[in-house]
Every structure is written in C-alpha cells, then in structure tokens.
Amino acid sequence: MKKIKNKIEDFFKWVNGTELVELENIDVSEDPVRPELSLEWRLKNGRKIFGLEYKDEIEGIICIAFTNEIPVSIKELDLMSELAHLKNEKEIAIAYTVWSRKRGAGKELIKKIIKYAKNENIKRVVTLSPQTPMATHFHISHGAKQININKETQNFEYNLQKN
Secondary structure (H helix, E strand, O other), X not given: OHHHHHXXXXXXXXXXXXXXXXXXXXXXXXXXXXXXXXXXXXXXXXXXXXXXXXXXXXXXXXEEEEEOOOOOOHHHHHHHHHHHHHHOOOOEEEEEEEEEOOOOHXXXXXXXXXXXXXXXXXXXXXXXXXXXXXXXXXXXXXXXXXXXXXXXXXXXXXXXXXX
C-alpha cells in the first residue's frame, strides 16, 4: 500500500511541477505522427512548438497552428495558418501532432494547451489527427469530441468551457 501511495505522490509532484514552454528546436524525426514536416514548416506563419518541461527535461511535445477554420489536411492547415497569420487573427488552435516521452505527458500537454488558448483568447482547440485507433482513443479518453471524419484525417475538439 505504501508503494502505491508513493507512486501517486510522485505523479502529483510531477504534474504540479510541469510547465508549458515554447520550443524553437526539436528533432522532427522523433515525431511519430508527422515526421515529414520540417522544423522550418512547424515554426512558419505563427505556428508554434510547445514542450512539457519538468526539471529541465522535455517530457512531451505538441505542435500547434492557428487558423480561423478547421482544416481537413496538412495542405489546408498550411494555407489556413498562413492566412490567419497574415490577418493577425487566431481563433482556433489546431494541434496537428503530439507525442510524449513520459507516460501522462500527452494528457498534461492537452490540459496546458487548453489553458494557453484561454489566456490567449483563442476560441477553440481542435486537432488534425490521423485516422488511427490510437489517435481516436487518445483524444476521446481525454475529453475531446470527434467533430469530423475526413478522407485521410479526423478532427476532435476540446471544450474550453469544461476545462
């Protein structure tokens, strides 16, 4: 029983000690979802890369593009984020890839991105996810609602009011 209690205490210490940080450099080959997207692409047109930092270590990474519409492909995401950047209008944060290096980091990244979106007056947090059981399970189990099934992707939306 003591061992379980210590694991729970360690987990909460970890969660409370994590911080969302903006990153300027990552190894894109580490991305299990979209390794073909270059670092330059991920930082172009106002797009951002965030890491979940704990004790000077990055435990997970999420890449975000800002748009005013919901894309169904990377090509649309590229065009929509360029337009939103040129107009300086960011209504929707599109999470197009997320991965973790530590169990629980993906969930914590989503929580922190929702908080970030609220602080930045972004109205919606939506994903551009692959059509895989893993992506579907991840987003639904973390409170997202599937809003679109596209030819090659799917979109999930996180409710900013509930979180």
